[in-house]
Amino acid sequence: MKSTLIHILSTIGFFDVLSLLILCTPLALFFNLSKLDPTYWLSNFSTNHNQLTTKTLYEIYNANHNGDDEINEILTLVDVKDITSRKKLATLIDTIYNMNPIGIAVDFMFPSPQEVSTDRALVETVKKVKDKTFFAYMLKDFDKQSNSFCNSEHSFFLNPNYPEWFCDSVKEGYANMKNNGTSESVWKYSVVEKINNKKVFSLPAMLIGEECFNDYQPHESYIINYKRINVKKLSPDSLDYNKIKDHFVIVGSYKYSGDRFDSPLGMIPGMLVHAYIVQSINCDTVTEQSPTGNFRMTVTALLILIIVLILTDVFVYFLRIKCNYTFGAMIIDGIFPSIFIGIIAVVLVKAYSYHLLMDNNVFAHGQSAINGILIAAAIIKVIYTSLIIYLSRHKTCNRICSFSIYYKINNH
Incomplete structure (x- = not known):
């Protein structure tokens, strides 16, 4: 047996x-x-x-996209088009602020002072809108050993080298894209980074609310959800109160900027990448x-x-x-x-x-x-x-x- x-x-x-x-x-x-x-x-x-x-895979998924998707209800993009005057940009930001958005992310920088009158107008607007407006800055010189950045570049009104223009308590979010400074496709994002052992948050994270990300670890990467969205895009002369009130608004250059990145959707502006990052965070798309x-x-x-x-x-x-x-x-x-x-x-x-x-x-x-x-x-x-x-x-x-x-x- x-x-x-x-x-x-x-x-x-x-x-x-x-x-x-x-x-x-x-x-x-x-x-x-x-x-x-x-x-x-x-x-x-x-x-x-x-x-x-x-x-x-995203190219396959979006191949038959016909633009008829449901309008995204939380995001609005405002394209500054070819506006270069800081006074006009200040007026635009002020107008958007007065339409009661949840928050405004300004996805461009003002590296140095240019003209006293226009710079003064911009600084006054920055002081007025700083409770719900977040300005972009760039992290620089990443150190692999410490897993931290060493330097950063800010707009002139947040740069200690220009004390006469300095604005206190203005909130910023880094606008770095995770393509390692190369021409490779942007398909990941981080929420938190470190600069000189201090935790800092990305522009999309600041827009949503930095308190939501206190438990996130610096330099962790997440895949961007590039499921194509039909996001509202407004121009300075077509601002719509109903499309801005209670929305997250990203202000930047959509068409006329060199700030463009390769993605599964082709070459797209940085402000649209930020929009997809906001979408990724809000739909709980996480890396499992x-x-x-x-x-x-x-x-x-x-x-x-x-x-x-x-x-x-x-x-x-x-x-x-x-x-x-x-x-x-x-x-x-x-x-x-x-x-x-x-x-x-x-x-x-x-x-x-x-x-x-x-x-x-x-x-x-x-x-x-x-x-x-x-x-x-x-x-x-x-x-x-x-x-x-x-x-x-x-x-x-x-x-x-x-x-x-x-x-x-x-x-x-």
Whole structure:
């Protein structure tokens, strides 16, 4: 009875599953499988796999966009167009302020004083609107060791070098884009950074309310939700009270500025990137765990893929020995695993990779994780089957190895 039970368990592969589980568990527990992905080693290049995957999926999602989406109810963009006069810009900001928005983000800077009369008009307006207006500034000189910026660049009325113009208690938010200062696509944002060990908040975060982000850690990155939005865009001569009252308003240059960035939507102005960041924050689009962070899922995926690879050998053995289909067996043995793993990869990527086509739950680095799991499965299968073949040649291990399906295939 005991020998019959052992025979049945070995026939259905219980020994193999248990052995593979012992091999898979420590690997999944202690090793980041995503590092097995070859594209992981290209991540220092501007065209890294995560950026391309994110961009491509959003391009697919937005391909048939016809502009008929529901109007965004929380955001309004005000395009300053070709206005360059600081006095006119001050008047524009003042007019928007008087229309009772929730907050105003001014997405351009005034680096240095120009003309006394126009600068005075701007400073007076800044003092008036500072309770709900946030001005952009730039963080500079990032230090990797301290994970902090060392310097910053401000508008002249917040620059200590111009004390005669200095405005106290004006709120700012950094406007840096996460493209590492290169021409690569902007697909991530941060909410909090550090400058000289002091936490500072981004322009979108200040607009929504910095108190919402006190628990966020500096320099953490989140994927921007580029699900296309139909955001209201006004010009200085078409300001609408109903489209500004109780809205978050971003003021900047939409068309005539060099402040443009590559994105999954093409080249877009910085103020629109900020709009998508506000959308990402407000719809709770966060970066969730990658599949390799889910231990049970990783071990299960590894086991399934390894067993499928071994069962392929069983099927080939059946065709070659029992049915004498040698040519067919060779084709299946050479082609089937690649096709099957390709299908599994597509299914897993769809299920566990970047959930960019949903309003919530964006998974980061999913593609890298899936590639790593597939490669790990192939490596473990080769090691395991080679080990069975090698150990079966020794009398002391022959009895144990005989419980393996692969032993039976190899020794027929």
